[in-house]
Amino acid sequence: MPLPAIILDAQGRIAAMNDLAEAFLNISCRSSLGLAIEGADMLKRLRVVPPLATLVERVASGHDALHRAGIRFEIGDRSGGHSDRIATVHAGPAPSPAGGTVLMIAPDGGGGWLGQGQAARSAARSAIGMSEMLAHEIRNPLAGIRGAAQLIGMNLRPEDRDLADLIVAESRRIVDLLDQVERFGDSSAPRLAPFNLHDVLERVRRSALLGFGEGVRIVPDYDPSLPPALIDADQMVQVFLNLVKNAAEAIRRAGDEPGTIRIRTCYDGALRLAPSPAEPQGRSLPLQVEIEDDGPGIPGPIVEQVFEPFVSGRENGTGLGLALVSKIVTDHGAWIALETRPGRTVFRISLPKA
Structure with a gap:
């Protein structure tokens, strides 16, 4: 059913x-x-x-x-x-x-678990084709604009140099955006191997505490009995970093009080993807990782499109972080789901065991 x-x-x-x-x-x-x-x-x-x-x-x-x-x-x-x-x-x-x-x-969709299904997969595939075009067509002329602005700035009076510096800074920001978009163009399969999920999550947690997670409580809640997962560890680090960073930014926007991000793992042997021609019995995804925060939740108008490219709930957001997460999770044959309401947002990623 x-x-x-x-x-x-x-x-x-x-x-x-x-x-x-x-x-x-x-x-x-x-x-x-x-x-x-x-x-x-x-x-x-x-x-x-x-x-x-x-x-x-x-x-x-x-x-x-x-x-x-x-x-x-x-x-x-x-x-x-x-x-x-x-x-x-x-x-x-x-x-x-x-x-x-x-x-x-x-x-x-707005009140319960919102799963990443065929729509998110289709959006990720569309973003792959778009990224190749954008990177090729925009990066070269952008380098020329930035170089010209730097040369012009050298010959301007100090009081006029700010405008040239603004052009250079905005050009760099566009390059950073292109770098994010270009990652969608990597169609190579993940390098799957057995990994301890907690080693990956601790790497993410330590990186967050030393950087964007300063002033936020990041609480580990691990099930030590979990078997190894079948993942590309580097790609999953990127997935969890994106989710923890989004949670930290949401908490900061909510107010001055320090918020809490909880990283939870557990085993759920009942979770299985629907059967397919390649896997007639369905795909078992028993290893669960939940990234939970006590921020304001995702705005209702966009909650059903959060995994699509260029959909963002924050000012100046690129809307690429969760789309990239969706692509990586899909490439792993795994599943991501979302539950959100004011005061509690949970992203749950379900992974296969090795």
Whole structure:
């Protein structure tokens, strides 16, 4: 099924759920079987507002199919807190002589986990072709403009030299932008090898603390039992650096109080990409890395386009950082997802183990 799906028996107890439902609700099917989805045993892990009982009762009383939008799933986490995910729930009778209900959950992009799928892959491929053209067509004349401005500045009076210096500075800024765009043109496959994810993340954390992360709390929360990941370590350093840098900048824009970035790792054996001709059983992505910050969140109008090139939520942003992240993650056969709301933004990257 392309959506999270749950089967309830005639008494409203969980009889089955698919992998997407486990990921969306942050609960495992094995630990939930036989429990009422809105019973007391589930309250610490899941609360549904408004309750689904009325919807389930109407299906049980003979309605073929019903749906309700704006359902809020309050989902518990390991720290004792919870996150909210908004969805539309479709309910219909289960194909069983004993009765029951099938629930299909259609997450709203702005309120729940937003996954990087075919649209992001297509955007990354478009950016690759665009980058080759831009780098070739702009870099050469730009070098001439910068050189001419430097020569002109040498012959100007000191009070007029600022304008020439401005041309040189802006030309350098454009060159830096082109360097970022040009990285999309690298179509070589990642050099995959077994690596300890925590070695990569510690390299990122130390670099951040010595540079752009000054004044921000960067807290590691690692699962030491993780097996090695199958990654290109240098490319993944770039991915995590981009995400941590974005988080640090978002926190600074939110106010003067020092914010917190949490780098979390965990193992989730249920997460698997959909089957494909190359991998009929699907691709297992059990190694999870989450970059979480307590900043203001990503603006609603752009949240569904954040992985596309030139989409940015900050002034003077290039909009290339997350597009490059999307490209690298896609090249790894991995997955990136986003959950954002004021006070909590999480990027989760799911990777294969070696």
